Amino acid sequence: MLASPLALLACGPAEAPIATRVYECGSDPTIAFENTKDAHTCGRDENGVPDPNLVKADGSSLEPSFPAEACETLVSNKSFPDEGKDKEGKDKLDTRVQEALIRCKNKGAVKLVVDPSNTSNNAFVTGHLNVLDAVLWVDAGVTLYASRDPYNYQNTGNCGVLGINDASACLDYITVGSSSNTSLAPGIIGDGTIDGQGGEPLIGRDYSWWQMSGALRDVDGSIGNPTLINVGSTTNRFWMYRITLHNSPKFHVKVSSAPMRPAGDAVCTRHGDGFVIWGVTILTPSRWFNSQGIPMSPQFSRNSDGIDPGSNDDSFCGVIACNTISTGDDHIAIKGGHSVSDLIIAHNHFGTGHGMSIGSETFGDAIDANGDKIPSVSNIEVYDLTIDADSRWVGNRVSGADFNGIRIKTDTSRGGNVTDIRYHDICMRDMVNSILISTAYNPLFAGTYLPDFGDISFKDIHGVTCMAETQTIVSINGFSVNNPTGPVSLDNVIMDNIGPQATFATFSDIDLGPGNVNFTPSGLGVKVTNNIVTETSPPPRKCVFPTLPVPEGKSEGWVW
Amino acid sequence: MAKLRHATLILLLVPLLGSLSAFSGCASKLKPREGTCERVTSSAVLNCDVDAADAEIDPWADVPPLVGYVCQGSVRPDDSAVMIEDVPNGRICTDRGPIGDTGQRKYCCTDYDTPCAYNPTADCPETPNSSSSRYGFECRGQMRPEMFNQTIYCDQATRTDTLVNYCCNEKRLTWGCRPSNGCPRDLTAWNCDPGVLPRSQELTVSKSRADTYYMTCATPKQNTDTDQTLNYCCYTPSIIPDGGTCTQHTSVPGCATGRFGFACVGPESPSEDFPPMVCAEAGMPGTSMEGYPATLYCCDFVN
Numbered sequence: 001m002l003a004s005p006l007a008l009l010a011c012g013p014a015e016a017p018i019a020t021r022v023y024e025c026g027s028d029p030t031i032a033f034e035n036t037k038d039a040h041t042c043g044r045d046e047n048g049v050p051d052p053n054l055v056k057a058d059g060s061s062l063e064p065s066f067p068a069e070a071c072e073t074l075v076s077n078k079s080f081p082d083e084g085k086d087k088e089g090k091d092k093l094d095t096r097v098q099e100a101l102i103r104c105k106n107k108g109a110v111k112l113v114v115d116p117s118n119t120s121n122n123a124f125v126t127g128h129l130n131v132l133d134a135v136l137w138v139d140a141g142v143t144l145y146a147s148r149d150p151y152n153y154q155n156t157g158n159c160g161v162l163g164i165n166d167a168s169a170c171l172d173y174i175t176v177g178s179s180s181n182t183s184l185a186p187g188i189i190g191d192g193t194i195d196g197q198g199g200e201p202l203i204g205r206d207y208s209w210w211q212m213s214g215a216l217r218d219v220d221g222s223i224g225n226p227t228l229i230n231v232g233s234t235t236n237r238f239w240m241y242r243i244t245l246h247n248s249p250k251f252h253v254k255v256s257s258a259p260m261r262p263a264g265d266a267v268c269t270r271h272g273d274g275f276v277i278w279g280v281t282i283l284t285p286s287r288w289f290n291s292q293g294i295p296m297s298p299q300f301s302r303n304s305d306g307i308d309p310g311s312n313d314d315s316f317c318g319v320i321a322c323n324t325i326s327t328g329d330d331h332i333a334i335k336g337g338h339s340v341s342d343l344i345i346a347h348n349h350f351g352t353g354h355g356m357s358i359g360s361e362t363f364g365d366a367i368d369a370n371g372d373k374i375p376s377v378s379n380i381e382v383y384d385l386t387i388d389a390d391s392r393w394v395g396n397r398v399s400g401a402d403f404n405g406i407r408i409k410t411d412t413s414r415g416g417n418v419t420d421i422r423y424h425d426i427c428m429r430d431m432v433n434s435i436l437i438s439t440a441y442n443p444l445f446a447g448t449y450l451p452d453f454g455d456i457s458f459k460d461i462h463g464v465t466c467m468a469e470t471q472t473i474v475s476i477n478g479f480s481v482n483n484p485t486g487p488v489s490l491d492n493v494i495m496d497n498i499g500p501q502a503t504f505a506t507f508s509d510i511d512l513g514p515g516n517v518n519f520t521p522s523g524l525g526v527k528v529t530n531n532i533v534t535e536t537s538p539p540p541r542k543c544v545f546p547t548l549p550v551p552e553g554k555s556e557g558w559v560w
Numbered sequence: 561m562a563k564l565r566h567a568t569l570i571l572l573l574v575p576l577l578g579s580l581s582a583f584s585g586c587a588s589k590l591k592p593r594e595g596t597c598e599r600v601t602s603s604a605v606l607n608c609d610v611d612a613a614d615a616e617i618d619p620w621a622d623v624p625p626l627v628g629y630v631c632q633g634s635v636r637p638d639d640s641a642v643m644i645e646d647v648p649n650g651r652i653c654t655d656r657g658p659i660g661d662t663g664q665r666k667y668c669c670t671d672y673d674t675p676c677a678y679n680p681t682a683d684c685p686e687t688p689n690s691s692s693s694r695y696g697f698e699c700r701g702q703m704r705p706e707m708f709n710q711t712i713y714c715d716q717a718t719r720t721d722t723l724v725n726y727c728c729n730e731k732r733l734t735w736g737c738r739p740s741n742g743c744p745r746d747l748t749a750w751n752c753d754p755g756v757l758p759r760s761q762e763l764t765v766s767k768s769r770a771d772t773y774y775m776t777c778a779t780p781k782q783n784t785d786t787d788q789t790l791n792y793c794c795y796t797p798s799i800i801p802d803g804g805t806c807t808q809h810t811s812v813p814g815c816a817t818g819r820f821g822f823a824c825v826g827p828e829s830p831s832e833d834f835p836p837m838v839c840a841e842a843g844m845p846g847t848s849m850e851g852y853p854a855t856l857y858c859c860d861f862v863n
Contacts, residue, residue: 156745156746157744157745157746158746158795161835161836162835163797163834163835163836164746164795164796164797164836165795165796165797166746166795166796169746412704412706438702439707440702440703440704440707441702443699443701443702443703443704443717443724444716444717444718444719444724445716445717446713446714446715446716446717448713477702479707480706480707480708480710481623481710482610482710506703506707507623507707524622524623525622525623526622527622
């Protein structure tokens with residue numbers, strides 16, 4: 001009689017022991033980018049030598065620097081975002097910013113600064129901004145607020161309308177673009193802050209952008225709230241440096257870059273030629289409570305992805321380095337609805353969020369000029385990353401999804417080819433899902449875009465425990481026997497708090513070793529090849545977690 | 561009683577009644593399923609291979625291939641599923657159609673149990689302009705029926721508590737609506753065959769989770785001079801509040817093309833269930849599209 005594989009779907013071998021817990025509590029305040037940015041040590045070894053993957057042609061670090069001077073400097077004339085209303089109660093917008101950006105096209109940066117004669121004047125409020133062939137520079141101490149008036153972002157007519165599932169309803173807050181003939185790389189830089197005010201009530205309404213999004217949660221609907229920063233198609237060499245982003249109404253940064261694929265012959269000769277995002281801090285929500293006293297939380301700030309390459313168009317040859325991200329959706333989501341390839345994601349620190357993710361869109365496969373298949377997502381290297389869920393005990397309501405580690409997710413409504421993905425030198429703490437490879441991210445969605453996950457490697461990965469009460473989960477799934485996932489290699493992958501009940505796999509080809517792996521995926525259609533050599537295995541990666549930024553105000557603690 | 565040859569299925573026959581009651585709120589409505597199923601070994605009779613030329617089945621795969629059955633009567637090879645600790649446990653079969661006028665039907669089935677169960681009481685509307693019948697499965701967890709049986713195609717699913725409900729058939733069928741144009745910019749245009757309403761899942765690939773499945777449409781315009789198709793203007797609302805009773809009604813008497821008709825069984829106005837709607841006119845007694853007594857409204861989409 002044929003044994004039912006159902007038991008294998010439900011859990012791994014019953015006799016396997018639960019892995020040893022090694023408690024790794026506490027954090028180191030000295031290694032967060034916020035504390036080292038002026039020393040320029042991120043992306044370098046202890047001797048100051050730059051990461052060889054992140055260097056310019058002359059061998060110097062790829063870390064950007066601020067311009068020597070600005071094209072124009074604007075001085076703040078208000079101290080609070082709601083200061084000054086017109087007779088209809090709408091924001092009095094600071095039109096100087098967009099006007100200066102137009103004047104500085106192809107010339108340089110527009111720098112927003114604190115009023116030196118009255119340092120309480122440190123705010124700017126604008127509606128939709130277009131950064132075309134220009135640089136927006138928000139100086140230290142300044143906050144650039146996005147207007148809370150949907151009228152300023154109206155696109156289809158549905159912007160700010162409660163109860164409509166219209167992903168195109170609003171314009172972006174900031175749209176970035178470049179002309180093909182420009183020599184100036186467009187950017188968003190500075191030690192100041194851009195605040196999307198996603199948790200604050202909209203002008204003339206009693207609900208916020210996030211409450212609009214939350215109203216669509218049960219139907220998994222997509223709200224058309226403004227993206228905080230959207231880098232448009234064919235943008236050349238976009239850069240972000242040291243800016244802080246708070247409270248985006250929806251995604252924080254959508255990034256695309258030229259050269260475009262499928263050109264067939266596009267080659268990434270030096271990472272960063274496409275785009276560089278370096279030293280950015282994303283903290284959403286940035287306050288424990290909004291101005292009405294409503295508690296904020298990662299779960300409340302739905303769809304607030306941190307950085308999404310490929311969300312708008314192809315994304316190629318980019319670097320995402322030395323960033324700190326805590327938010328209410330994916331920390332980074334590589335959106336394979338277009339072709340995304342040749343990215344380095346290194347030296348980053350994550351707090352709350354839905355994960356270092358690929359997907360859910362992975363349907364951007366293309367055919368090049370030679371008839372060869374171009375995957376939707378390929379040649380992605382993620383390393384020197386910490387993901388820390390320790391903040392779970394110190395905030396408002398959150399869900400288990402707010403503490404994901406590494407995710408590749410798609411389903412049949414949006415699946416495609418994802419391959420040559422390399423994760424190494426990664427530490428995670430108190431993750432709910434440490435590794436989650438899912439081909440039915442939302443099983444409700446139907447379609448004929450079948451997931452096709454190829455080469456994926458994990459090396460020197462260590463999941464540690466401080467306060468988690470439940471075992472961390474590793475889940476590796478293919479779509480079917482005809483569309484299996486793999487090969488997936490696990491080499492020196494240690495989860496301190498895992499047991500057979502927390503290890504799932506289906507339709508996958510998995511290689512273990514030569515470094516130790518302290519769990520064994522098993523399930524329907526799973527082939528495991530064990531090449532572990534315990535005697536020569538390196539020790540688990542040593543983990544040190546930085547102290548991460550936390551929301552402002554009084555904390556009543558997050559409850560999970 | 562069904563006579564099933566497979567040992568696993570025979571073992572599952574005992575709890576059949578329990579299974580039926582588990583999947584049905586009113587098991588007494590079920591007709592007894594009668595007949596026999598025979599396993600088919602000849603590919604000349606029924607070939608259940610899955611696109612053999614494209615298959616990536618490696619020698620290591622421990623998943624048994626699909627197997628064929630021929631059934632006489634109303635019985636299916638997969639209609640004896642059970643629930644084990646609230647998890648469905650059954651096989652997944654594709655109905656490959658009748659064998660001439662013999663009263664027999666062909667099926668391609670998984671040769672093992674899955675966390676899905678054939679649902680004999682599923683409400684699966686027939687696909688317009690198609691003779692292929694559709695049937696339902698209930699599954700637990702993140703796996704769709706297609707992951708186990710690659711000869712099946714299932715529509716957008718719905719969730720009921722911990723179970724996901726699928727309507728499936730042998731191949732993806734044309735629903736009868738096509739994306740179109742000609743609507744105000746905040747509404748989505750559709751051209752549909754008579755008797756068919758638009759579904760969001762026909763909107764091809766989502767760019768960002770916009771493919772929810774509920775749409776609300778205005779009274780359509782009929783193309784009387786061409787092909788009798790109807791042009792709809794629709795939007796996707798958020799979920800109706802708890803207790804909401806209003807549903808769309810695309811043929812409220814006197815509700816002009818482009819205006820939105822609703823039928824409310826309860827006392828509320830459609831503007832309470834569908835916030836962009838303004839319903840200035842009083843309701844009138846009538847019947848919902850599902851045939852229930854209701855108050856009918858004609859409203860305008862305002863934002």
